[in-house]
Amino acid sequence: MPQGLQVFDSSGNVTLDTSTFTLKETIYESSVITSATTVTGLPITSSTVVSVDITTSDPNIPTVTVDDANDQVIVSGTGTYSLKFSLWDIP
């Protein structure tokens, strides 16, 4: 029997219990980038999932590397693009 809060819908199905993850989100969005860049000061841990969305018409898609030891995301590669990413805590 799980502990904590359980939520049921009108059919009696559990929609929330303490075995499931919901998500903590922080979104960062860049302006147009034309060179490698590093986004620092992010609350990244070893359980943080970084989701990336890159908008570009350039065939050279940049590479995004998560550096959780230094709380930063490193964007490398040339081209013209904008990006946004969100942080999710999913151990």
Added chain:
Amino acid sequence: MPSGLEIYNDSGVLQIGTGSTNYYMIEKGTTTVTPGAVGVGTTTITPSNSFDIICLNTSDTTFWVRPPPIISANGLMSSYTAAWYSADTSSHTISWWCFRKYTALSAATSGQHLELYNADGTVAFSTQQPKIMRVFSKIPITSFPTYGSTTTTTCPSGVTLGWCMYGQLFQTYTSSGPMGEPVDRQRATRLRQLSGQINWRMEGPAGRSNGSDIVNGGFVPINVTDY
């Protein structure tokens, strides 16, 4: 020290409370794809409601779909264009589930509900919309299979999952541009869920030599059982 109620899951991760953004399922549906030919294509999913996040699934043995990134739009989306690969010209079904932030809800003014509010008065959780977005797990991808081959990962039976992805999963290869110059292209990761397992592979134009793998991410299954 914050005041109010916080709820943590079995792993000690904050589920509900200030500093946590939660989503509820606002709409689900299916979209039928009838490919004109074998190969890659796209189809646009247009729910009746705008949404922040969408997850997808397909269970046809000859059809694959690329999971959307699990990221909220900076502003709601009204549609999503899904990329797919089909090995035949039969009709196939993509199932989809859309989610919106609880903060978009107005506080209840009547009826019987449990509602939790953020410090700024916005809704953090409400049984007006009990179908909270439940992340089942994450499945990191550490390497790609050879182009055209399939990797199988076991997933739990009896659970309905929609799929998103995080990070970057693609492979570059070199093609020729209009004047014969080299142009980098990408093959993308696609996925399907069959009974008790998911299959995933790289898809893209055949006949290209493999290039650089960008493997820095994975899949995120969303538990939509009974939704």
